[in-house]
Structure formats: structure tokens, C-alpha cells
Amino acid sequence: MECRVLSIQSHVVRGYVGNKSASFPLQVLGFEVDSINSVQFSNHTGYSHWKGQVLTADELHVLYEGIKLNNVHHYDYVLTGYTRDTSFLEMVVDIVQELKRANPNLVYVCDPVLGDHGSMYVPQNLYPVYKNKVVPVADIITPNQFEAELLTGKNISTQKDAVEVMDLLHAMGPDTVVITSSDLPPRLGDRFLVSLGSQRHVRPDGSRTTQRVRIEVPKVDAVFVGTGDLFAAMLLAWTHHYPNDLKTACEKTFSVMHHVIQRTISYAHDLAGPGRRPSPPQLELRMVQSKADIEDPAIVTEATVIS
């Protein structure tokens, strides 16, 4: 399989977020990953301390120019995540548009990181850039409920609302939408959370069809960082292998997330000791230890097809 991904995300010296979270699993699955590090920090910002440097929009452009001058700016996928800077994000959009001209089949996987649980955790002025420029060029997006509501201006209280919001997101651009987590009531009880997915296809005869799925995912009582980045990377991989079967792509993706998270929480509790809450360093994803699960995830979450 010769498949090349351009991933533009953060780099941390220690731990697994951004490119550190996305590159290894994609490489393990045989993808060639070119990576532009949007920042270099000592560790993620959930630790007590963090230090480092950011890449400017100009510096991003310079790196891209180098790739272009060598005529190697040919990618099958682009992958982006957490960004804090509007000019940087706008440069990313320009790059994606140019790469799509070089390869019209390019698939842009975008995690539109804006916030969670009712509040934004990036500067507010990123919101119009995502809405008006980024999402329209995305092919696969992985918003959480808050981000999906923000981008469409519509609230999600029921599954029907969620389906409407996903249809609105399709209308903005992406053919594949996964709402990675929501507040919808799970059927399996309150130890679970509900995720939904929607994929729009055009049949050979020109007619449209949409596959929609619902997944109930076990909740874990801990704050993980980097899981969204891992999710987007693995959704890229599994939709690559199952381009017309969102049900299977989601089952694989959510399953690998489950294995990595279980291994991580188990190890974190071991390190922290009985009765103690693990610290951010202890909660770093057990990425290299999960290689076998990444390569071939045993299916432990089932996706139900919904209409």
C-alpha cells in the first residue's frame, strides 16, 4: 500500500498529543507520514508546566515551499487538529487547496478543535475560519457535540437532532462526519456515551445515499489528552480500508481507542497507587505498548446502523 499522509499538528518532546499521537499508529499501519510540527513543546499543556516554541504561518509556508520545490507535494491524505492561530489555520487552508489541485482525490481529515462541554478552548476568532474556510474543504470531520452545534448553529437534544446536524455538516462540505461524543442518553446505561457517524455516497447512477451509525462507547473516569488526535488518525486509516462502510470503519476505530485507553488507565492506576488519582504524566497514552491492538484491533464496540 503506497499511501502518503501530510499531518500538520503539534509536537511534544514527551507524551502523545498531536503528531506524536497520530504518526506512530499510522506508520505502524503502513502509511507514509510526512509531518509538519506546528509547535514544539516539552509536553502537553495539562501538566503543571510546559515550555516551547510555535511555528508561524510564514514558517509553515516556507516548509511547504521546500516540499513543493522538490515536486514531492503529492499526498493522498491531509490530517489536521488543534490550532490556536487564525493566520496559521488560513495558511493550512491554502496548502490544502493547492494539494487538492495537485491531487483531486486527496482526502482532508479535519478535527475541528474548538472546545467541549459548552465552552470554547481556542480563541473565538478561529470559529469563522473553521466554519467558512476549513470545513468546506474537509472530506472527513470529527467534531464533538459542542463543535458540531457551534458549526451548524443547531442544538442537539435528541438523536433526530444529531442526524439533522450531521446532514447540515454534509451540506457544508464533508461526506463523512463522526460526532465523537455526545450527551445523548445511552441505551447501555450511564457508564457509556453515545457517538454517531454519517457518510454520504453518490451511487453510480448519480443518486445519493447516506449511511448513519450509532456507537455506544464505555466511559472512563479520567481525563485523557491526545485521544482525539489518535481517533482522527485511526478514522483516517480505517475509512481508507473501508471507504464505503462507515459501520466497520467506526467499529475498528472505536475499538482501537478502547484498547489503548484501557491499557493506559490500568497502567496509570498501577503507577499512582491505590486510592490516588493519576497525574498527567502517568496518564500519557500507552501508545508503543498498544502496537498489536493498533495493527489489528479486536472489535469490542459495535456500531448500529440507524436510519
Place this chain on the structure above:
Amino acid sequence: MQERRVLSIQSHVVRGYVGNKSAVFPLQVLGFEVDSINSVQFSNHTGYAHWKGQVLTAEELNVLYEGIKLNNVHHYDYILTGYSRDTSFLETVVDIIKELKKANPGLVYVCDPVLGDQGAMYVPENLLPVYKNKVVPLADILTPNQFEAELLTGRTIRTAADAVQVMDLLHDMGPETVVLTSTDLLSKHGDQFLVALGSQKIKKADGTRVSQKIWMDIPKVDAVFVGTGDLFAAMLLAWTHHHPADLKTACEKTASVMHHVIQRTIAYANEMAGPGKRPSPAQLELRMVQSKADIENPATVVRAELLETSVH
């Protein structure tokens, strides 16, 4: 599995496999936790027609290290360094290593003293005294080529005996393990092979001393690869970890995985270039992700001979 954490301070390229791009994936595949500080971020390595990017200053390196230290997570089993062009950066690396060795006296520093090859330096000359006087004395495992070994010791290598003497001189400077990654010595298999040598002088925990010198004949490949030295140092780190007092086995595994990756790479590059055409730098990028199985479990295809061995 025992937890082992490496700090690797090397270049990052957006595309291709040199520096950290060459070292990190194979070490992760072998189960090592790798923290990586990118000393530069370039679009690609400097052998392409064009390259663009940014460098990290010594001050910025220090800031990143401070972040790690403030969180009290500056505990490493290994440090790995390679190509550097800046003396103040290299001196900051030395300070960091000294501090990390104080935090963990068992830390092993694997150093590729990149100075040049085939009789010419390709880094600024003022790096030589820094390597000689500050870096090499801290190193535990050193992977110079013949030119670098000669430069560091001030001795020329014409015979196997010269090579052995030079390796002993390097031991005296600091490192217990030295591998001469390539030399001009004549291989008994002919001119399609190059000769590499290794030497280890280990003092084990029980006080016994183990000494081993080895010789390897390695098939030459008619192409210029970039990033192979970085992969070699990373894999030597991994295989000496698994075989800490058996340089012969560590080198056989390391040289074998190099062989598999290089063979896969040259086959693919020739295919991409087409018959009768020399492959380009872009086409010659190491087939790293495709070589995962060989990295995990390299079939031994290069054998090392013992030149001498002693235990006392």
C-alpha cells in the same frame, strides 16, 4: 515489559527519514518510549535539489529541557544524538547529558560523532574540539566512521591492528562500546564488501571485566543513502540493550536490519527510477514503515567474527 525511555535530540524532516524521523519509529516499534527534541525542522534532507526550514537555538533547546525538568520527568535510560552543526547547541546538549546522568547514573549515552567522511569534514571545524574534549568523554556507545575515528584520536588506520588501537584509544577517552561503522580495510570477500569493526570493554556489576572485539564484512550498495547512520545508531542502542555484554550479537542484529532496510530501499528506488536511470534522493528515501517486520525481528544475514575476547 521493562520500561525504557530514550531522549533523542536530532533533526526533524517533514518528508523522509533522517535524524529523529530515522531513529524514532524503529525504536518505538521495538517498544522503547522515545522522547524527541527536534534540533531543526526542514522540509527534507539537504541532499535534495532544494531544502527549507528552521533551526532550534541552544537557548530554545534549554527551554524545552527546562519544561521537562520542571515537571520532574527528566528521567531517561538512554540518550541518542547525531548530526549537529552548531557548537553552542552541542555544548548545551553536553550540559543536559551531565544533568541527566546525575539524575540517573545508569544512563547510557549513544553518540554518533558526525564530523565527516571519506577524508573531509562536512560540519564546521570548530565542532571537533567540542566532540573530542566534551562529548566523547561522556559517551558510552560511539559510532564513528573511519574518518571520524582518525580525527578524534589523531591516528591513521591502514591495517586491522591500527583499527584495534584506535578503538582502544577511543575507549580511553570514555565510551565502553565503539563501533567503526565503515572503513577502507580490505574485506576477504572482495571489493563488493566494506569492513566494520567493534570493540567493547565492559565492567559488569559483579566486578568482572568483559572485552570483545569483532569484525564484520558488510555488502556494499551502489547508491548514496541518507539517514542510514541515524538508523544504525538507533538500532545499535536497541540491540546492545538486549545484548549488553555481547557486542557480536548486537552488531549482527544491527547490521542485519540495516541490510534488510537498504535492500528494500534500493529495490524500490530502482523500480521507481526505471531501467538504466540513477534514482533521485526522493526515490532513495529509506523504506522505513515497509520494513517494520525486519526491524522487529531481523533475520541474521550479516555475521560478525570475534577478533579477540576475554573475561577476567
